[in-house]
Amino acid sequence: MTDALCPSYAVSLGYLGVVAAATLSNFGAAWGTWKSGVSVLNTGIRHPTSVMKNIIPIVMAGVIGIYGLIVAVILAESIPTPSKNGDNAYSIYTAMSHLCAGLCCGASGLAAGGCIGIVGDYGVRA
């Protein structure tokens, strides 16, 4: 259990990377969806035919959520269970790289989703 290179707590850091990828990119997707959604609805009152065209920012924001899902599933599948005789197969090196991969994906998804929301908001109203 106290093996220096593959400690048991490495799994917690790896799984926190999975959480970061899934939740932060979904926060970004949600931000983009609601910000551009509100402006689509407000302009749709005066110009009903523009609604279907202006759904595009919302679709793009949903795709950001899918990116986070893909990265989270890939990371979760690559965290191995300990072997039968009790040896850990997951090193702290891999755990740190998974944590940072999840944070990369999540933080950039958050930024991308927010950007889509703000740009979509102003673009639809223009």
Place this chain on the structure above:
Amino acid sequence: MSSDSCSSPYCNAGWGELLSHMSPYGYANFGIAFGLGFSVIGAAWGIWLTGSSLVGAAVKSPRIRSKNLISVIFCEATAIYGVIMAIILANKIKKPDDDSYQLPENWDFPGFYYAGYGMFSAGLSVGLTNIASGVSVGIAGSSCALADAQDSSLFVKILIVEIFASALGIFGIIVGIIESNSCTFPISALEE
């Protein structure tokens, strides 16, 4: 680093000791609590956002009352995802077979810790994505009610926005189920 580290029994030995000194049973149960609690927070937030707009707009145009309850149902679905994940995780927590005071020496500690951390992160994934999804559906549903009050032909198109927003909650529960699939608590010591 080991030369200037504190050797008193009151200092801990770093992050490793901090992360591994909370019991995996505690991690798993906190995962269930966060999963269910945050999902319900997201659903409640969405329902009050959309409900207040719906009730206010229905004062002037009562015809929108029954159609726009769909937005409230979409918000409720995020709470249901949290309940599903909590039930799945709660059924995976198992007591050891022999009720001795301490765990035996050859207990499967790596698998034990793996299960605890995995369930904690599954619960966090579901809970936090459901906050995002619930708030998003709530704001979109609130605008939907106001737009429907002005022009009723907009309603069906606006549902597309809400469907995209509630898909985010489904992403969370997919990740949670994949994470918690391989997490099984050991119930007896390893045979070595």
